Amino acid sequence: MERNRVAGSLTALSAAALLFVSACDRPPRDADRPAGPRLVVLLVIDQMRADRLLESSPPPGSGRARLLVDGRIYENAHHAHAYTWTAAGHASMVSGVHPSRHGIIGNSWWERPERRRVRAAVDPGTRLVDLPEKTGRSGFRLRVSTLGDWLKEQSPASQVWAVSIKDRAAAIVAGKTADGAFWYDFDRGRFVTSDYYMEQEPAWAVAFDESRTVEAYRDGWDLLDDPGSYERPDDAPGEPQASTFPHPFSDGDAYYPQIYNTPFGDQFTFEFVAALIEGQQLGKDAASDLLIVSASTSDQIGHIYGPWSREIEDYDRRLDNFLNALFDQLDAAVGVGRWLVALTSDHGVVPVPEQTPGAARIPFGALAASTQARLDEGLEALGLDPGSVRLDYVNGVVLDANPEVPAEALADLRTRLAARLTEHPRIEDVFTWDELASETPLGRPYEPEFRRSFDPSRSADLMVRFREFDLISSGTSGANHGSVYTYDTHVPLVFLGAGVTAGRVDTPVWTVDLAPTLAGCLGIEPPAGLDGEIRLECSPAP
Numbered sequence: 001m002e003r004n005r006v007a008g009s010l011t012a013l014s015a016a017a018l019l020f021v022s023a024c025d026r027p028p029r030d031a032d033r034p035a036g037p038r039l040v041v042l043l044v045i046d047q048m049r050a051d052r053l054l055e056s057s058p059p060p061g062s063g064r065a066r067l068l069v070d071g072r073i074y075e076n077a078h079h080a081h082a083y084t085w086t087a088a089g090h091a092s093m094v095s096g097v098h099p100s101r102h103g104i105i106g107n108s109w110w111e112r113p114e115r116r117r118v119r120a121a122v123d124p125g126t127r128l129v130d131l132p133e134k135t136g137r138s139g140f141r142l143r144v145s146t147l148g149d150w151l152k153e154q155s156p157a158s159q160v161w162a163v164s165i166k167d168r169a170a171a172i173v174a175g176k177t178a179d180g181a182f183w184y185d186f187d188r189g190r191f192v193t194s195d196y197y198m199e200q201e202p203a204w205a206v207a208f209d210e211s212r213t214v215e216a217y218r219d220g221w222d223l224l225d226d227p228g229s230y231e232r233p234d235d236a237p238g239e240p241q242a243s244t245f246p247h248p249f250s251d252g253d254a255y256y257p258q259i260y261n262t263p264f265g266d267q268f269t270f271e272f273v274a275a276l277i278e279g280q281q282l283g284k285d286a287a288s289d290l291l292i293v294s295a296s297t298s299d300q301i302g303h304i305y306g307p308w309s310r311e312i313e314d315y316d317r318r319l320d321n322f323l324n325a326l327f328d329q330l331d332a333a334v335g336v337g338r339w340l341v342a343l344t345s346d347h348g349v350v351p352v353p354e355q356t357p358g359a360a361r362i363p364f365g366a367l368a369a370s371t372q373a374r375l376d377e378g379l380e381a382l383g384l385d386p387g388s389v390r391l392d393y394v395n396g397v398v399l400d401a402n403p404e405v406p407a408e409a410l411a412d413l414r415t416r417l418a419a420r421l422t423e424h425p426r427i428e429d430v431f432t433w434d435e436l437a438s439e440t441p442l443g444r445p446y447e448p449e450f451r452r453s454f455d456p457s458r459s460a461d462l463m464v465r466f467r468e469f470d471l472i473s474s475g476t477s478g479a480n481h482g483s484v485y486t487y488d489t490h491v492p493l494v495f496l497g498a499g500v501t502a503g504r505v506d507t508p509v510w511t512v513d514l515a516p517t518l519a520g521c522l523g524i525e526p527p528a529g530l531d532g533e534i535r536l537e538c539s540p541a542p
Helices: 002-012 050-054 063-070 086-095 147-154 167-174 203-211 213-217 252-261 263-279 297-305 310-333 364-381 407-421 433-437 447-452 511-522
Strands: 039-045 072-074 108-111 116-119 122-127 135-137 160-164 180-185 190-192 289-295 339-344 361-363 389-393 397-401 427-432 462-466 471-473 493-497 503-505
Touching (some): 039 167, 039 310, 180 263, 213 263, 252 297, 297 310, 361 364, 364 389, 407 427, 407 462
Parallel strands (some): 039 289, 072 503
Antiparallel strands (some): 108 116, 339 493
8 A cells, every 4th residue: 555655656746856867868777787786875873073983083993993994085075955954964865955855854844835843754644564553654755756766766676774763864764665664662662664665564673673682771871991091071061960971771661762862772773774684685686775774872962962972982982883793794794895885974063052162052942032022023013913923943933824914914024023033142144934935146154055955835934043153952951953054064974895995085075965976886877957966986896
């Protein structure tokens, strides 16, 4: 049923929206043409700034060291959109186009025709395979096709799988026609999927769940190595109270969501991925396969403790082990020189404001109250009823207007409110919906990036740019991302494996280049008209 639904959705969408080249224009896949790597693994380390990897000094032989020594490193890789959120970054790297075209402008957004918030991957038309009373997930909100879709169309025998603790980081990157996507059920401590992809879980996935590997971490999170070997302090300004090691877990089912706050969430992910590679026999036949893995707890730890915390330092040491185990499995199962790993990130992160001179932590509550007061002023000035326009905050400021509010009055209200907001000492600029919906150039800083994040039916009425290094926060600790600044856009991009020549490249590249580049490595034709371009010529696998 779900496969028919996918096929129907692909048929209904226009060829332009899908970005597919028509069958008569696309060169047929040549069976005699040398194939690319038997398995391509796109590995996303959530919230990994470029400097976190590229300026690190991991021990020789570790997973990160192997990337830095043997990999091809693009030192100047950036996201090119303004709102650097998880779902937007993942969608950009697998579609080859910016959020303004693929439609995934954030983790959630205001769906203007429906006048409600929606989450990027929640699909009301699907259910969990093993728990049908729960809503499933899929990439059905994508406006375009993705790398996995191109591979499945041009090489039907190829397999496409995606895994992440975050539902959006699995379902979005899987595209519309993947064989499967798995994400974490926080209530039960297991990976789940939806009937969008399959009617029943593979035997290997059932066996993995029955093994209850997730129970192995209940002793809590302590340092991997001797405390004296760590460079960063165990406590620092801007970290939460009681933030020093060790970090214990609660008893019972409360433990399952808590592993998301520790490296064990990603350890569990990589262990599941190992079972998937073996169970699906990825990379074993002549058809190249694609596996996309997003390591999500890297992001959560950074949110809680900040990017330069001892917790992140310990995570990265454990990441070395996760990577080495993956590389060793690929060598053994697929073959040396027959696999390719591309490592990147969906976004970076701002440093903790309390650790950054001149930066400020701006209380969200106070800012929201001030915005409401300015909205009330605008409504009164325009003669509109109080309550006829309500505020929401998702990817900016949303003005949820009653249907009777004239469009001209709403546009005037946007202009007035934007002008008032820019009076705030920590706000640099505010783009209105009307300005970005128009093609008229504005000549303002970061305008191209905000246009790349703008979707007329999904974007907010006001898109705000705060001062660099400032952080909007509902709490008193931790860090975040989502800005247009370098600390959020600059991410690692490293290729390792089949046909890759080690070295460093300082040419500016973009995360939208990743999908067409990997398409070339897989031996398939990327669609015409992408925003990204091929950056690496992959050699055939032996």
